[in-house]
Amino acid sequence: RINGERLWAALMELAQIGATAKGGVKRLALTDLDKQGRDLVVGWGREAGMSITIDQIGNVFMRRDGVDNTLPPVMTGSHIDTQPTGGKFDGNYGVLAGLEVVRTLNDLKIKTQAPIEVAFWTNEEGSRFVPVMMGSGVFCGAFSLETSYAAKDTEGKTVGEELARIGYRGDQVPGDHPIGAYFETHIEQGPVLEDADKVIGVVPAVMGLSWYDCVVTGMEAHAGPTPMGLRKDALQVATAIMQEVVAIANRYPPYGRGTVGMVQVFPNSRNVIPGEVKFSIDLRNVNDELLNTMHGEITAFIDATRDKTGLGITLERVSYYPPCPFHPDCVGAVRNATEKLGYSVMDVVSGAGHDAIYAARLAPAGMIFVPCKDGISHNEIEDAKPEHLEAGCNVLLHAMLERAVA
């Protein structure tokens, strides 16, 4: 069993770096604070006897040797960058749970056949630089190193410059690093475990995601003198599309998701009919055929709306990854560990994207979820219970041991 108090203490110490007044953490990727966080975790890794490798996109791998070092390592990890109004647990828990597993193996003087590695991936959140999950994406070849180096923040600083500046632009070619199996522990970021009063979520798969930008172009005019029949009200047309996004998701239960999160209205004045409305669409499903059907339905609805209203409407897909089913061996290892330890358990499909989906392109992978308060994340009030974090870490220990062979 791992040491829950030590795990909690590490989480609280790391959360000091970039701590916000409301109890959250703001530690954006490749900032000075990210460097401080990275240095702290790397220092802990060295103290625990691990050797450090950094690749060209700044992914960090901390390695504990096995009996047979020709075997590919059993890896765990996540990220330590946060949202601008982020919490203490999202990502950080996955990295520090890995560290706690190694500390526990050291305490118990357990040698594993295969080496154990704890990774943290660069810029998972995608808040400062797009795309999200950049480090693991480059590692598995989903995006190129060149494109990712060129990605800019709002001030025009690039990933390449910022990596060099904070001293985390390493030598290793991304992906030139074998993985035997990959596990990731994470807070659920949803309400399912808490609602069902379960401690451990076994994650069979991560939903696929399609992101779009939609722009409706009408004609600005004065809200008083312009008769209803002569209007080209961009907002009225946009609201019909916004409602269809949710209707589409509701037609594909239980895993269909449809969200409009971001809206900008121009000129946004009380007595001016909106001339342009720009908004985001986020569609998800765990089945790629259904996700494609949802894509087809929003496209068809927008085409029909354009024909019916005569307004200009553009729809651009800005992000996509397919659903990622995890490997039966890793899912099984998590399930076995949970049963052995006697925790209450259920399957929870992940609605959020994780570095594990890119690791899964290179090796068998699986995830372990623990509840978070009210299902809230990406929020300074994000919270989780020490006993749940401890339980997830125990499951990680046993699942890794099953694969690495004690």
Next chain:
Amino acid sequence: RINGERLWAALMELAQIGATAKGGVKRLALTDLDKQGRDLVVGWGREAGMSITIDQIGNVFMRRDGVDNTLPPVMTGSHIDTQPTGGKFDGNYGVLAGLEVVRTLNDLKIKTQAPIEVAFWTNEEGSRFVPVMMGSGVFCGAFSLETSYAAKDTEGKTVGEELARIGYRGDQVPGDHPIGAYFETHIEQGPVLEDADKVIGVVPAVMGLSWYDCVVTGMEAHAGPTPMGLRKDALQVATAIMQEVVAIANRYPPYGRGTVGMVQVFPNSRNVIPGEVKFSIDLRNVNDELLNTMHGEITAFIDATRDKTGLGITLERVSYYPPCPFHPDCVGAVRNATEKLGYSVMDVVSGAGHDAIYAARLAPAGMIFVPCKDGISHNEIEDAKPEHLEAGCNVLLHAMLERAVA
């Protein structure tokens, strides 16, 4: 007949003060530019032999004596402040058409029985300070002088301070100034005249207006992991209300108007279900009973939506004025003048609010509309044809002469 070229030249000269790169005008109420504009117009008034009175809210009255100066003056006017992205004609035309009437009477050495006055009212646009139509509103007692003095711009400067600073905080008590009849020429700000290919709009009435702020409060959550059935998506509930605003207006043709012009979504992030949506509602009608019915319907819809969805919804009325039918004598004077001059004509109900609605509380009033390009105003591309502006000014001359008796 008035001198159309002189009118156009005055409009173009005034439009230099605060001219924008895109051909519009930015001359917000009580700024240095407003002072320059006021000084220019007052100078022109003095040159035309008029005496100047300024009241405590900065309304300016330029007077041409009549034969019998105990008679209340026949007044015309409008405003010279503009929107931040305003045009050359909105308001300015009404003031300079009045000046052109006086210049023409001088040229023709016509003496009127009653005095003639040209007024410009403070802060009609309401862009820098709320409420809109402040000067005429204070004049007729719709708002108090104290409240208006205390109104602040976004930098915290008050109307009282700014009036004093630019030298237009006068002595006269607002409203302590008799009016025999009031006329206002204005660009239509809508497409009706242009669509019907008519030169003059006789304005029987101005629509009443109800402005609201609506806030829907749901629960922020991650767009991926949160099942559709567990969401409290503030935007989805808000869009239903936004559509009902338009549906209500469509139920009360031809003068029902319903517009949502301003929307703010929180936290406005692509993968976060909106936790709060704030938006404006603008309802108008020319019949107060129908406007009240529309008010009742939006209130009832929101109550029903609150009950149905369980989300928090507040609706606050932030502005209201009732429909303003103009006086049959003034409407008749405009119609007579138009017929005498042989211009094509139609009735056009004003959807926009004007200083004339407040003047109408103190004296018989009427308005004269001329077409504007594509019905566009509150926009730097606002445009009007010299011959239409000339025609409107000729109608003003003859309508005023009918009331002031040549």
